[in-house]
Amino acid sequence: MTSSLPVARDLAGWLAYIEALHPASIEMGLERVALVSQRLKLDPQFPIIIVAGTNGKGSTCAMLESIYQAAGYKVGCYTSPHFIRYNERVRVAGLEVTDAGLVRAFEAVEQARQDVALTYFEFGTLAAVRYMVEAGVDVGILEVGLGGRLDAVNVFSPVCSIVTSVDLDHMDFLGNDRECIGREKAGVFRPDVPAICGDDHPPSSLQAHAAEIGADLRLIGHEFGYDVLAEGWRYQSSGREYHLPLPALAGDFQLSNAASVINAVDALVTVLPVALKHMQQGLQQVALNGRFQLCRDHPQVILDVAHNPHAALALASNLAQHPVSGRTLAVFSMLADKDIAGVVQVVAPYIDVWHIARVEHSRGASVVQLLEFVTAQARSGSAYAHEDVNAAYQQACNDAGENDRIIVFGSFFTVADIMRELAITGPAEIAPHRFNKDSRIFDGI
Structure with missing residues (x-):
């Protein structure tokens, strides 16, 4: 299916165009997005981290982004959905991509796709990665939109994949129980690549798929974990132990996310070196709207x-x-x-x-x-x-x-x-609130 190119080639015109491009808002499968990616010659040379999960994806992406920025890396981050502006979905070096940058990326995808009908999310995913390549980022963080195995971001090869949690949501597409949903989310794992799961009761299907493909599976409560201390918290994993401040996104649920993030950062230390002080700084500075x-x-x-x-x-x-x-x-x-x-x-x-x-x-x-x-x-x-x-x-x-x-x-x-x-227009404008220094609250995502 095709649609008329936007008369006004501004961002609003492009968004209206790509929304009308495909008859369905969601169509599972990687064939279309993979074909257009090949035509775009999208072969990112920077390491990519894919983040999947029922809840906790946004927080995990934000923590990863904050830590790598604290360490001095130029970070690209793609998340969804947005609150106010589409630009919120694509950030480079902590800043939302400009309208002009998005339009440039959309034009490149449109030229490459020819007769392939992409969904709104697929079009946006390719544009986001195209922009990151153009911007020369050091690391790209890609949040799964729905599921994992057949999600558009999964067309790219990660150096690390994280599944934050597995629960019942989007059952029309992913299945009616945690085992079905866990199998779909485990689709972001790769052979011999760190596959981190922050769910303390992971479905057996997720573990079985990781074993089947030979992924480097790391489960919270097994390969890594954490303890809450009087001041901050302690991360532990195979001989490593870090004493860290509570994340600015505070709470028990956020500590599971934070532990998964630290495990990912540790797993990639030879590719993206990060010092303990950068982990501490990143956790203290992370900000994200709409989570309690x-x-x-x-x-x-x-x-x-x-x-x-x-x-x-x-x-x-x-x-x-x-x-x-x-x-x-x-x-x-x-x-x-x-x-x-x-x-x-x-x-x-x-x-x-x-x-x-x-x-x-x-x-x-x-x-x-x-x-x-x-x-x-x-x-x-x-x-x-x-x-x-x-x-x-x-x-x-x-x-x-x-x-x-x-x-x-x-x-x-x-x-x-x-x-x-x-009039809240960006995560940096409202500092995350801590009710008192000893409180540990859950995230509401």
């Missing part, structure tokens, strides 16, 4: 992209470990194809008032659907419907006292709406 992110006080306003039960469990743990003297008000919206009931059930005990709206997206659940799930799963707490997420947020702000808190959650789109409301 405190934006305001009195009342607290917290943004969290939790959108599946596994992430909701982390969010619930955060809320439980850091109670407020007042009420907790939720601004809530989800996509219809997610496990809304599972998310609501986990978080409901910590919510006093629900402000519900439909997110402005084709996959957004209706207010009627959301209310049904909330009234069925939340046995206490009032629920109110609103025209949109911003209206729900404004009403929550009007109702909240200075000792209350407002938690905005349910999807990236829900959080993005309120980021615009709060």
Whole structure:
């Protein structure tokens, strides 16, 4: 399928064009993207790290990026989705790629693809790597969009692969249980290449695939692990031991991510040397929006992209470990194809008032659907419907006292709406919040 080239060759025109290029937003398979990659002669000479997982991918990519930048490397990082601007998806040397840079990369992909219909993500993945090659990065960090085995980033050969966690999400594409999903995520592993898994109960399918292909499998709790100390934490792996500060993205869940990151950095030390001080500095400086992110006080306003039960469990743990003297008000919206009931059930005990709206997206659940799930799963707490997420947020702000808190959650789109409301335009503008120096909170991704 083809579409008319954008009349306006600016970034907005290109994004509209590539969105209309393929009849499906998702089509699993590597054949199309591999063919166009060959036509582009994309053969990155820099080492690539691929990061897959149900939750924790964004945090892991951010920590890797921060550590390698602290060590003086020019880092390319490709993540998804974005909150406000598409440019957020592609960073080089800590900066978002400019509109002009993206347009240049899109033009190159368009010229190479000819009659091949790429999905939005496939087109963007090739453009991101094309830009990294052009920019001459020292290392590229690529986040899987969905699954792993058939995801567009998997067309490239990694020097290390990380699977952060395996849980139930995207089941229409990946399978109905953790064993099926684990097998798909293990598809990013390669023979004789470090294959790191930060899930403390990895599916047997993931381990079996790693053994079958001869990957250098490293499991948290086996080949590496960590202990929490009175001050910071201790990483341990085969004779190595590092004392490290708590990551700026604090919490138990984040420590699993951080341990996987340190194992990856150690595994690549002969390719990308990193000193202990750079690990420490990188963990302290990492920043990422939408992960139990405190934006305001009195009342607290917290943004969290939790959108599946596994992430909701982390969010619930955060809320439980850091109670407020007042009420907790939720601004809530989800996509219809997610496990809304599972998310609501986990978080409901910590919510006093629900402000519900439909997110402005084709996959957004209706207010009627959301209310049904909330009234069925939340046995206490009032629920109110609103025209949109911003209206729900404004009403929550009007109702909240200075000792209350407002938690905005349910999807990236829900959080993005309120980021615009709060004029948050980049991760560096809001410092990650630590509730107190001894607290250990989960990440909500």
